[in-house]
Amino acid sequence: DLAKKQELGRHAWYLFHTTLSRYPDEPSEAQQTKLKNYIELFAEFYPCGECSYHFQQLLEKNPIQVKSRQTAAMWEDYDCGC
Amino acid sequence: DLAKKQELGRHAWYLFHTTLSRYPDEPSEAQQTKLKNYIELFAEFYPCGECSYHFQQLLEKNPIQVKSRQTAAMWEDYDCGC
């Protein structure tokens, strides 16, 4: 259902972008590990099978950068084409 | 900013409810552990400090039930009052 996929996408990107915009400038090691885990679980549980698959593949090719808010933001600007 | 908090809440609940509605009826042990981790990280990274705090407290008092889609749905109906 295309309309549902798009609505889900808009909701999810909103939460996703807002979350990364609040990520610390100088995260601790623990925070870096947690963000990486969080994004991987977000991808795995994303409730659109096709999207979940694409996003997990994207993360494998282009792992999220968790060193700082800025590197996370640069990573995020990568266009997944999805 | 109240309007932003509410907009964030609506986006996040949408993703949250949709995710739990797609959770398996008979999840593996691994899936149960992952869902628990995912919800805990969702709470910790939730980009509204007050909400994140409340939701983490809620999870401590009333841990998410991950045995099946049905128990997760019952857990979800609990009113956090937030």
Ligand SMILES: Cc1cc2nc3c(=O)[nH]c(=O)nc-3n(C[C@H](O)[C@H](O)[C@H](O)COP(=O)(O)OP(=O)(O)OC[C@H]3O[C@@H](n4cnc5c(N)ncnc54)[C@H](O)[C@@H]3O)c2cc1C
């Ligand atoms: C994790 C994830 C995976 C997805 N995978 C797929 C998929 O495999 N197939 C599919 O058809 N749809 C997928 N979507 C949905 C898609 O990205 C759009 O959100 C949806 O189609 C709504 O688009 P729109 O034009 O209405 O919104 P838009 O106004 O285009 O986008 C709304 C917001 O979504 C974000 N966004 C949209 N597209 C991208 C992109 N390519 N890269 C980064 N950010 C973007 C932007 O932050 C934008 O602000 C996925 C969404 C998410 C969150």
Ligand SMILES: Cc1cc2nc3c(=O)[nH]c(=O)nc-3n(C[C@H](O)[C@H](O)[C@H](O)COP(=O)(O)OP(=O)(O)OC[C@H]3O[C@@H](n4cnc5c(N)ncnc54)[C@H](O)[C@@H]3O)c2cc1C
């Ligand atoms: C994890 C999380 C924690 C939050 N913590 C706070 C907080 O501490 N303080 C605060 O002011 N706002 C908090 N919010 C925001 C709040 O829950 C509402 O989403 C927001 O105020 C928008 O409400 P609304 O009346 O416009 O939307 P509504 O139409 O009332 O709700 C939209 C959807 O949000 C869900 N929802 C709303 N309230 C609850 C609730 N109490 N329990 C379960 N689901 C609910 C429902 O699924 C509903 O379908 C939080 C949101 C989330 C996702």
